[in-house]
Amino acid sequence: MRSIMLVLRLLALSIGLASMPAADAAERPPMDPAPAHPELRPVLDAFGGVPGLEALMDDFMAGLLADPRTRPFFENAEQDRVKRQLVEQFCVILGGDCVYSGRDMREAHAGHVITAAHFNALVEVLQVSMNRRGIPFRAQNRLLAKLAPMHRDVVNEPPRR
């Protein structure tokens, strides 16, 4: 019985520690929205280069507008600009010869309340689009590995560290 009490106390302590707010949440500068990874150039080829990314974004935006979880964030957006900047962003990350003309991820999403669930919903719509475009699973994941950390700037409810 004493061991159960100890365990419960440990659990309570760890919940307390885990739910402490991040003191420096607002002070961390935003991440680079388009870090270049020249080593991922073969992944860009697997996506079909810039034309492949453009075709992917057409499908992706259609998917985002069709999905009730993501539609509210995109139905009133300048969709052509968003698609163009996504092509630029993915192209730069995958070592292509592009320039990203958009804002950083924190600023770009500041007008919306975005949870981890919203972020994952977008990832899922992207995965479905990449599958439809026949992009190999391994290449998809090499791109997603670079996009996933951006959750710290994109998700703002509750604020991330």
Add this chain to the structure above:
Amino acid sequence: MQQAVIRMKHERTSIGARGALALALALAIGPAIANDRTGGKLLLTAGVSQIEGAAGGGLTPWAVIGGYGTEGQFGGNVFHTRVATDDYRLGVTGLAVGISDRVELSYARQRFDTRDVGAALGLGRGFKLEQDVYGAKVRLAGDAVLDQDTWLPQIALGVQHKRHRQGDIVRAVGARSANGTDVYLSATKLFLDPGLLVNGTLRHTRANQVGILGFGGDRRGSASVEFEGSVALLLHRTLAVGAEYRTKPNNLGIAREDDWWDLFVAWAPTRNVSVTLAYADIGNVVIRDDQRGWYLSVQFGF
């Protein structure tokens, strides 16, 4: 003895009914509340149900929180697992609830069918050893899936409080106690490039055969720290294959205990269902060596 048999039959019915009720609840409530309060995680990233009811692989808990709820959401699942080795059958039924991707609460009933060994031991053919496992887990740090730019894994601390239902029998084989509490620390990391999930768990336990043979023994009465590891390779958004290894204490003089391992494939076609098939080796169990066989687990949830 006849009374015991009648009691067991009654209990089987009641857990069957409870399981069916939980399943009905999960299936009815899941989709009905499928809104922004549930279902925010990516497929398979909540693991499956391990044999003690926690979210993890098949044999070992992971640091992930069960159910598909993200921060501010909740999730839950019910599962049934069967393991059929050469001489034994293990059935596990349970459920887990995940709260805000932070806390997981779980329950599992394990039923270990001794079949012919039961007769050899004088318990009666097909005698079933049963225990209840009450689990709790807290995520302490990290995000196993999204934090792809750091080596820091997701870390969780968990407990599994186990209560054997046939204390007299497990004490008769040499166990010190019919109850025990395992405490474990898990670290889980998904490396999206190349799509490999790695988990390591340290467990402080004195459970004999996860508790099915009680807790502590004549060879060793106190707890030991055991290691449990899993690796899983993602083949598709909905499909993973992997291997697990779980070291075990060896507390009982009359029944040597071996480490367990398995090879598994897990498939989650939707957020509401997953199926895990494995080939498992649980080694020596009481008087039978080299126990190997198939493991099948089905989970429903949201």
